[in-house]
Amino acid sequence: MSLYAEAAAIIRPARKIAVVGHIRPDADAIGSVCATVTALRQLGKDAAGYIGQSHPFADNLLSIPGADEVILSDELPEVDLITTVDCGALDRTGSLAEDIGRRAGATLVIDHHSSNAGFGAVNLIVRDAESTTTILGRLFDVLEVQIDRHIAHCLYAGLLTDTGGFRWGSAAMHTFAAQLMRTGIDIREISTDLLDSGSVADLRMIGQALSRVAVYQAGEHRVAVIVADHDLLASASLSAAEGLVDFVRSLDNTDLGVVFKESAPGLWHASLRSNSVDVSRVAVAMGGGGHIPAAGYTACGNADEVVAALLAQVGR
Template sequence: MTAASSAAVAMALADAPAVSILCHVRPDADTIGSGLALGLALDRLGAKVEVAFPDTVALPDNLRGLPGSKLLVTEHDLIGHPVAVSVDAASLGRLDALAAAFSAATRTVTIDHHVSNDGFGDLDLIDPSADCTAVLVLSVLDELGVEIDVDIATCLYAGLVTDTGSFRWARAESFRIAGRLVDAGVDPRTLSRSLLDTHPFAWFGMVATVLGGATLVPEACDGEGLVYAVVDHATLSGMSWEESESLIDLVRTADEAEVAAVFKETAPSTWTVSLRSKRRVDLVPIATAHGGGGHRHASGYSDTGTVDRVVARLVGSL
């Protein structure tokens, strides 16, 4: 494991004849956008490229139209090339069933922005100060001398706009990068509507049910407050994964709570927990204590058990 610069990663990829680009489980726009942008660039340079994500859940509808989708292969069709790149995965475990293909590669590269990532590749380009993995991929593409055309720019913009909450918590550099991508031909209005502002009508009923059961724990986090909501398996099974992901951004708006959590029952007694904080609470130690990780203000973890026990474990740790 070696901390690497964008230049070092570019050098490792420049002459690679074949590359497997691996995205994390339950793929979002940053991992898929980063993977496809890098894949399109390497394909243009003459490499054989495959981009894959674990088949745990289907690719969200709003990501299927991103440019470069021709490079996507299923978990079972993955060849596993000698060079493997992990994009936006905070740990090897986040690659799920694809972890074996990553570990079997002759040369491995990780590109990520999660502060909890200790590095698990031969070369690790990890920068927690970056707003998203997509901007790190852009830095590699610049080192490769690849033109950022509209297709690559669209994939990168998808990661940037979603991981910054539509630029609500973006750093200044992200606005400059966004301008560059728009200049390359990205249609921000159409892409943002597709990624952030489009839901099936049934989503409204799910949101009403879940938010109606939200609970405020004002004494949590030394009086900073916690608000949480639960999405049980029956409710979640009627919705696509990406629709449930939007709930945390609604729950976190509660003025009385610094920390927000959404418990999602992905299978009976199996949960994923999304955490968000506003300003003062660092979520990384909390998520790490429960076996997860992430960023200071956006983290998560998995748990098992009854809803009462899973909720109690988090509340008790705060």
């Protein structure tokens, strides 16, 4: 039995299902949650989406249909099945991790992170998929879900953003995008909402952050680093903060880009990107995870300490 068939088999008998995306969600996480909830409801299931954090996610993600119904919570109701989407490890479910861990036997994991070892009864992990939404597209075919305009919008949101606006990925991503476009979704509006929207405050933050870029030698690697402290990020949107890493992905004469974002004093979220280095291995060594070209982890300390720790790891 294929992994898709196994996933469909655990979904079919369930009547009440909780769909969980990762904390600090991006468009692939929210798009996956909303697409899955809508698809399950189409199948007659009682489904709801959850994120295991108390603070709101980025405003631009509310443009994804159903995002305003996603519940921010530290506990899940009694359900027949928990389905996690785009969660590369159990701890990425945030405050819901302990609850999900206790109910691993009734958990379906759907993901594409290369570092994901699986933490459910069924683990539908396709590591070479461009986005979790592309995996869902195939699963919905197995479940005979009708991909309507609402679901297509959600799936396209994840595909668009996890491929950097279709700048990397396989030929299959274009075929899938074309399938979704045939439902009548407005791809220009989706792109504007998720990639191009911003404010004057965002632009000022980005300018200040870029002025701080520094390049370090770490062993055989050249690493471009941006440090965005708590005070700097306080005036900007979450989407602008998350987008900083795209500026250091492929700078001349570097092979690795990193942004440290201080979400609270002394607490940093590191985003790693590279076109030539397997950054998932670096992130795993630092306690995080991700994909070969894109990964992340959390660190504690002052700015000098977290940068030094990363460079030491990269240089090994």
